[in-house]
Amino acid sequence: MIDLMWNAIEISVNIYQGFICAYFVLKFLSPKPTTNIKLYYLLSGGLHALLITVLNYLTVFEGFASVLYILELLVFAVWMLNGNIVKKIIASIIPLLTGFLISTICLNFFSSINHMSIEELVIGEGYIRAITLFSIQSLYFICFKIILKLFATDNDKFDLSEWKVVISITVVSIIMIALLHTIAIYNIDDHQRIYINLAILILLTLDILTYYLIGSLIKKNSLQHELDLLRLTDHYHKRYLENANLQNESIRKIRHDLDNTLSATYKLLSDGDIDAAMTLVSQNRKLLKHTETYISSNNRIVNAVINSKFASASAMGIQVSCLSVNDFDGIDEIDLCNLLSNTLDNAIVACLKNIGMQKWITVDIYSDNDMYTFTIKNSIEQSVLDSNPELKTTKHHKSGHGYGTQIIKDIANKYNGRYDFYEQGNMFCCKIILQSNTSSSS
Secondary structure, three states, X not given: OHHHHHHHHHHHHHHHHHHHHHHHHHHHOOEOOOOOHHHHHHHHHHHHHHHHHHHHHHOOOOHHHHHHHHHHHHHHHHHHEOOOHHXXXXXXXXXXXXXXXXXXXXXXXXHHHHOOOHHHHHHOOOHHHHHHHHHHHHHHHHHHHHHHHHHHHHHHHOOHHHXXXXXXXXXHXXXXXXXXXXHHHOOOOHHHHHHHHHXXXXXXXHHHHHHHHHXXXXXXXXXXXXXXXXXXXXXXXXXXXXXXXXXXXXXXXHXXXXXXXXXXXXXXXXXXXXXXXXXXXXXXXXXXXXXXXXXXXXXXXXXXXXXXXXXXXHHOOOEEEEEOOOOOOOOOHHHHHHHHHHHHHHHHHHHHOOOOOOXXXXXXXXXXXXXXXXXXXXXXXXXXXXXXXXXXXXXXXOOOOOOHHHHHHXXXXXXXXXXXXXXXXXXXXXXXXXXXXXXXHO
């Protein structure tokens, strides 16, 4: 009867571990739109519980066979959950490592205070083992909640290089803890076991401190990056407001002189001096071309950026065209300034590299159900993505440059949108889709 009761307890604990591990992986990642959550829990949690039961039946300590736990969770993560492969691997490893650390610490602790070997504690059937099991399962739940909270706020800020450091230190610590646990399995005195427990706690403390240290450095670098972006934003904002004012002043001057020009042209035609009249008209057409208004929307920033950029491009022999909506409700003016100025700067620089072929830039902006789509295209001689797939700056002085692509990505993320760089024939295309803030807040 007692054996039957303990078997029932063991199976219950295994089922609990299986489903709590599946729960952790699901919360650490997120389900794909086509994922049936109940099916995921049933398959992943059930199979995980079955693996634990089988391996516990075959051996007291799983050893390298515990890799099966990781593989099982990883298969379901790849099949049914979102996230890149690195994040899925991490999500599949954390439950095993957390369970191993909790079990190691608890077993050593209860073994020390009860003067029992770890093997006796694992295979025993007394109240001490029941307390140990309860403590381990409770700590499972608590640690998973803490880890999920930590990673929910910080893990997206880690790039691959930081993850490599965190994973490398964690792996080394796990290996050392495993070696200490192997020593603790054998019959050693309580005094030695206390030192083993202290060594394990010190390793865990170092891992936590390392994680927070890397996190604090990332935050510091992120703040510095944001400061650089704000400075760049301020620069663009002031620059295009100044350009807009200069352009308006230039247009006012041309209008002021237009009467005199028309009068002079009329007099030349009246006198029969057609050549002189044609020369005067041609000169004024060139002047007007440089002050042409390419867009006249209801947004002053959009007008200033596109008109000034297109005027510069036209003066360099680049053909330009623009189709745009009138209003940009729910999009911050500074973000519009940064998005358009960076994409048009890149387009102009790319066009100037075209030798012996027509140069042109087109801007197409339209909206649909509070979604704004910006498509900027420029002519190219050869593929840009083949030679520079990451779109890194090619300017000789890289200090102060290279932020353009990152600014576009940041703006797209800010407005729950997306961006894409692609090529069609001899065209390089940049498409950015932004969701109006008015729709997201309603």
